[in-house]
Amino acid sequence: MLTVFLQFLFSGLTVGSVYALVGMGFNIIYNATSIINLAQGEFVVVGGLMMWFFSDSLHLPFIVSICLTILSAGLVGLLMERLTIRPLKSHDLLLMIMVTISVSIVLRGILAFKFGKDPYDYPAFSEGDPLNIGGAIIQQQTLWVIGITGLCIILLYLFYNKTIIGKAMRACAVDTTAAQLVGINVSRMVMISFVLSAMVGAIGGIAITPISLMEYDNGPMLAVKGFCAAIMGGLGRGRGAVIGGFSIGILESMTAGYLHSGLKDAVALVILLLVLFLKPAGILGSSAAARLRKF
Amino acid sequence: MAIGRRILLYLVVFILAFPLLPAVAFSKEPYRIGAVFSVTGAASFLGEPEKNTILMLQDQINKAGGINGHPIEVVIEDSKSDETQAVLSAKKLLERDKVLAIIGPSTTGESMALVPIMNGSKTPLISCAAGAGITQPVIERHWIFKTPQYDYSAAEAIFTYMKKHGISKVGIITITTGFGDAGRKALHEMAPKYGIAIVADERYGPKDSDMTTQLTKAKAAGAQAVINWSVGPGQVVVTKNWSALKMGIPLYQSHGWGSKKNIELAGKAAEGVISPLGRLVVWDKLPGKHPQKSVLVKYVKDYKNSYKTEPDSFGGYAYDGFMMVTEALKKVGPDKSKIRDYVETRITKWVATGGIFNMSAKDHCGLDKDAFEMVVVKNGDWELLK
Incomplete structure (x- = not known):
């Protein structure tokens, strides 16, 4: 009985770690611009597919492939900001969010053109059998994903709290005009946030592809689940997305295990709604901050 | 001048039309x-x-x-x-x-x-x-x-083989698309005819990344084999999960499994997966005297x-x-x-x-x-x- 429970839990952790990584990407752009970037899922897909391209197609060494993948995703984020967000110079958030949707469609088209419609994968980061804990198994790659998620949280925390650019980005999030008055180059901060978010998304894609495979059209599903994770944990809170992601993953898995697998998405979403009714700012969000939000 | 232009026009038309003429000249209409x-x-x-x-x-x-x-x-x-x-x-x-x-x-x-x-x-x-x-x-x-x-012929082929190997209780996991729905229906219709009980009936979405829960549940329900019915990456993920769990019961796939790409993607995990496939997929494995x-x-x-x-x-x-x-x-x-x-x-x-x-x-x-x-x-x- 315990074994089965543990297995459901591990399955939830596997799925949840994917949601958590995607959710974190939402927060980076949201924090700097208040935009909800619905092309976030495509950043993850770019990560997975480019990693396949560098490591399996060009046969570059593992570390080189990772670096190149993260750089190319950063470039995609940069281009997206320079070509779509900046020229608009709009303060209408709804319009900006629509723009991100169209970017996601364009990106998906490019990916389909370049990679076709087949799923892709490459070997897990470490060889070897899955770990056996109390009779239940957990794939090594899941531990990698969880570890990478943790590393991303730490790095982002240091970036936001210890570096001048990170602090400047937080200032932009609080009040753009005030940030401008004290001499922060707001438009550069917005650009950096897109690059950073694309990189985090790509890291997620690199880590999850050996588990779930990657297709050109995985983006929307990842975006929806990651967005749920970010909302549940409290939009804008890095650790919130992680808590949200794992909660949704585990909820889905437990529902599938103890109720029925056909219900898992529905139950997870109902619980998400309940959390938002009781605590509209999310698990970690403060309601005072939520009232100041534009979105 | 006018005549010269007309000749030129005929020439152009002729040259353009020339490659369209069929290699074999047919007298009868197509x-x-x-x-x-x-x-x-x-x-x-x-x-x-x-x-x-x-x-x-x-x-x-x-x-x-x-x-x-x-x-x-x-x-x-x-x-x-x-x-x-x-x-x-x-x-x-x-x-x-x-x-x-x-x-x-x-x-x-x-x-x-x-x-x-x-x-x-x-x-x-x-x-x-x-x-x-x-x-x-x-x-x-x-x-x-x-x-x-x-679809039900594929289900029948699976059940015929299972019956021969003494399997009477199966868990089925199907994808929530038209293909999976049709397969699930076929499996439910055909199972009683072969004296096979479906002890677990699980589903998953086309973009799901982990099906360990569904497989664990099927095993816990006493299934002697698992049948997965899907196309796309889902069948590879199921195969990987099945292999990682070391379930000790065989995995059957639908006829959607019939692409070498799936074996490539699943790697070693695919070893031992059984499926009903059309003969076109295994054309080079057929004995020489097979009519097809x-x-x-x-x-x-x-x-x-x-x-x-x-x-x-x-x-x-x-x-x-x-x-x-x-x-x-x-x-x-x-x-x-x-x-x-x-x-x-x-x-x-x-x-x-x-x-x-x-x-x-x-x-x-x-x-x-x-x-x-x-x-x-x-x-x-x-x-x-x-």
Whole structure:
């Protein structure tokens, strides 16, 4: 009985770690611009597919492939900001969010053109059998994903709290005009946030592809689940997305295990709604901050 | 000056028209056959090989002198994987091109959309999609045929094999798409006939990344084997999870498993996975005396020569449909009603890529579970099971 429970839990952790990584990407752009970037899922897909391209197609060494993948995703984020967000110079958030949707469609088209419609994968980061804990198994790659998620949280925390650019980005999030008055180059901060978010998304894609495979059209599903994770944990809170992601993953898995697998998405979403009714700012969000939000 | 220009014009027209002249000069007018395939859009993985196959066959037949001296002319319309577009394409073929028969469409939904039009225009349709509803009830599908095997034949093939190996309790996990729904229905319908109990009935979404929970549940419910019914990356994820869990019970996949790509993606995890596959997938593993062997070898070789890649089952569906129509044309001439009757009554013990067809007034598909071979993955390749 315990074994089965543990297995459901591990399955939830596997799925949840994917949601958590995607959710974190939402927060980076949201924090700097208040935009909800619905092309976030495509950043993850770019990560997975480019990693396949560098490591399996060009046969570059593992570390080189990772670096190149993260750089190319950063470039995609940069281009997206320079070509779509900046020229608009709009303060209408709804319009900006629509723009991100169209970017996601364009990106998906490019990916389909370049990679076709087949799923892709490459070997897990470490060889070897899955770990056996109390009779239940957990794939090594899941531990990698969880570890990478943790590393991303730490790095982002240091970036936001210890570096001048990170602090400047937080200032932009609080009040753009005030940030401008004290001499922060707001438009550069917005650009950096897109690059950073694309990189985090790509890291997620690199880590999850050996588990779930990657297709050109995985983006929307990842975006929806990651967005749920970010909302549940409290939009804008890095650790919130992680808590949200794992909660949704585990909820889905437990529902599938103890109720029925056909219900898992529905139950997870109902619980998400309940959390938002009781605590509209999310698990970690403060309601005072939520009232100041534009979105 | 004016004359010089006119001569120049004639010259240009002549030069432009020249490559269009057929290599073999035909004295008789062409027989026109239509095709509606999902060449682009979500189902383009079906439409592409189907289109390639038909173009290849058209070429072959015309080079060999056509049908009774008539060249064959195939008009291919792209349905863009869309039902509305499929209907428009079919109407165009019927009204503008006056085709004698239509091959396709590629998907079940599109095929169903064409049923009323084909019946209305009294033109035979040979669908390349699998859904049982395309040809059943046969009384309302007078003009409709299909070449892919039924879903329930694949289920029957699995259950027959299981029964032989003493498996009586299975867990099924199916994807929440049309393919998975049809498979789930087929499994539920066929299981009692083979004395097999379905002890777990689990589902998953097309983009789910972990199916460990569903597999664990099936095992806990006492299943002696698991059947997964899906296409796409889901079947690879299930295979990886099954292998990681070391479940100790065999994994069966549907006929959707029949692509080498799946073995590549799943790697070692795929070892031991059992599935019912059409013979086109395992053409090189068949014994030389198998009746389908020569047809399969010819199709695979020709396709490879033309397109530098091996054909898949989907191209085979179009191959069989096209050959049925051309054989009928050869025997009865350009009469739609006679073509239909020929396909219904004379396509019996008819060896093709999909199996040995036995069409009848009761069955407009003509294939049963014998069209499948049970195949296991061994050392990264298919191996026939007895």
